[in-house]
Amino acid sequence: MEVKDITNRDVDFAKWYTDVCKKADLVDYSSVKGSMIIRPLGYAIWEEIQKVLDRMFKETGHENVQMPMFIPESLLNIEKEHVEGFAPEVAWVTYGGKEKLEERMCVRPTSEVLFCDHYKKIINTYRDLPILYNQWCTIVRWEKTTRPFLRSREILWQEGHTMHATAEEAREETLRMFNVYKTFQEDYLALPVITGKKTEKEKFAGAEETYTLEAMMYNGYALQNGTSHYFGNHFAKAFGIKFTDKDNTQKTPYQTSWGVSTRMIGAIIMTHGDDHGLVLPPKIAPFKTIIIPIGDVSEKLEELKSSLKNNNITFKVDERDKTPGFKFAEAEVKGYPVRIELGKRDLENNLVTLVRRDTLEKIQVTFEDVVPKLNELLDIIQKDMFERAKTRRNSMIYDAKTYEELKTLATTKDGGFIKINWCGNVECENKIKDDFGIKSRCLIEDEAVTGACTVCGKEAKTRLYIGRQY
């Protein structure tokens, strides 16, 4: 493992990304076109993500279930907008063994229709509501071009699906889970996300409102990193889901769904990574530290290992027959938040060297101080990573008052988010896409609108983030 194996991220960011994915042993390509193999470190990060999110979902009253993986074509066809959005990108199963199926089935691209089909059976009265379900599973979308974690034919994700007696409750749920995602991504993944409502054009197929979390990658490109949808009762009506309310009348319930995926691992890599490889936020790192023994230090190593265990700090030890330099580089590639260099000579003076992965700063402490200092460092690194990402992101948010300004920004800056005034008309949105290949990210809800639409010059109704995307 040599640092020179990783492309410089300022020279070729796309190549840098795939280099890091491969060299950090996060993924491997497979003989199955469009599908990736998630290797132990990549999967361990996903397990950490699952552990925290699953706890947050359960704390907000959700239960896990498991729906079928297949959707018969007739079931997918029930909600019109939804099928139009997904039918072009599903995988169709047409044979079971040697027999041709009477009705073909797709592998779920998302499970709204499966949940609705179940809800129809289990919702009878207001007492059955709300229903707060979540599912951890794999979905399939038949993408033409794929990229590890970002765009893959198979996606590991969770999808929450809930049903409520009133529109108000469903809207609250949509925002509650949206905020759970925001808290999680900021506090655990150290990702400063831009959050807001999607435009009509960009919302989820079949949804009334879609809220999105938009993370900005190192190159200034946006990564849509999670969405929460309010469906109103479109699906419920299409599926004939009804309940008897307290007033003894039949009503149609209101619905939400919300999901995040292994794409978040891509966001971690492209937000925090550097030319040495992956940099993992301590709170989500499967192993908080790696010990690299130098020379015969077995006694102190055992002592340190028990001390870390007793303090519930997860760690790895690299005792392979390789040079320390090789091991340092590999520890950097794999993103351990702190590396502990346990050297024979240092130990003669009772010293140990800790190295921060985010800054590569070296800190010498006495052997007894390793654990307290490590705990302190892990906290600091987590905070610093978030602040650093936020500062960088803010430096790449621009403002365009006129179409000329927009044109200059769009043609001189490859990445970054641009704030514009918008009249709310889809033609203006389409024009930006046609002229510059830039799409809407989300509405800006906390800025007052003054002046004209940046595109057409008519009265602006809202502020809007636009930006290039993955």
Place this chain on the structure above:
Amino acid sequence: MEVKDITNRDVDFAKWYTDVCKKADLVDYSSVKGSMIIRPLGYAIWEEIQKVLDRMFKETGHENVQMPMFIPESLLNIEKEHVEGFAPEVAWVTYGGKEKLEERMCVRPTSEVLFCDHYKKIINTYRDLPILYNQWCTIVRWEKTTRPFLRSREILWQEGHTMHATAEEAREETLRMFNVYKTFQEDYLALPVITGKKTEKEKFAGAEETYTLEAMMYNGYALQNGTSHYFGNHFAKAFGIKFTDKDNTQKTPYQTSWGVSTRMIGAIIMTHGDDHGLVLPPKIAPFKTIIIPIGDVSEKLEELKSSLKNNNITFKVDERDKTPGFKFAEAEVKGYPVRIELGKRDLENNLVTLVRRDTLEKIQVTFEDVVPKLNELLDIIQKDMFERAKTRRNSMIYDAKTYEELKTLATTKDGGFIKINWCGNVECENKIKDDFGIKSRCLIEDEAVTGACTVCGKEAKTRLYIGRQY
């Protein structure tokens, strides 16, 4: 929920089983033929199973990964015995969106070939071995007739896949994980499993040896509840996997795989359940107890809840507007190991009633004694459930020295395991199947062989369990 909704298990065991699955809200049927919906209680049991097993896998050095869900036909075809075993029962994807695929792909029925395809790339020298991987995922087998948890087109399971430098190490691993399963099923699921090697005829397609765990259900039928396979290097050779050993020569590594699935939930139901519904072993019950308040006991209820929380005892509270009788019955159907009746009148005398689910025995204790008594009961119930199942199982193990004896047993007993002497010849195995519809379960390794083969009368080489199966 009325107990009378559940069929008597001695009258119609199959109907009793589906009644319990449905009434305990473990599963629901879906519009997707052959696939089931796993409802919150069913999935929570699976999560408990995953939590314990995953810890056991990690403690034995295994790492989790995620392979693709699809297998291109040419990849499935590489190992001959394997493809013959699985091709008749796979689901084929032939279209991606509107385009016909150049090569069709099946949804994985198991992932040996996918792991081998990956191993070929990542195994180079002896330093890369052993590779100890596990995967939690869903597999698909196109079954004609399905039954919740027992036989389904979609199966949630884990599959361990490991590679070793020597046959000896691979054999050790096969048995190590076999023993992990045995410990788990006995200690956590309270299932007294019969364990041993499968006959040549019954082993896994492509394996050299298959070890099986055979649980006996209430009706005496066997449920194959997990298997561990030693592959030798068949697959490795077929895939051209090689490593440079310490002596600098090229060698082919040795392989294992092992898996258990949601089928274990079926085994729990059919081993421990009764005419009142599900009975969950305390160690795997997602909620150890349910509190049923009777009258206004809100103060004591809050006290009890914090006390349970502080003692890490998971619980539910049933505060719905229903009669205590209704709630008792539902708590029984859903199998909570202990129900706590928190009644206003009892509390006036500082008393609380605990009810064991396994025996329905009522125990009155003082309010202060609830938690210690509950902890004691949970331990006792776990042990008693295992012992009760073992006693029952042992009472249904028969011995047939002659074909006449075998015939009498096979025709008078619908269930149960029969021990026979066996010459090792597949014709004798086939004859038993043809005459009585009974298959081999596994070899009996701890019994000395004396006398003639129960079927053909030639010299017996081994003792064998046979029995009807799910």
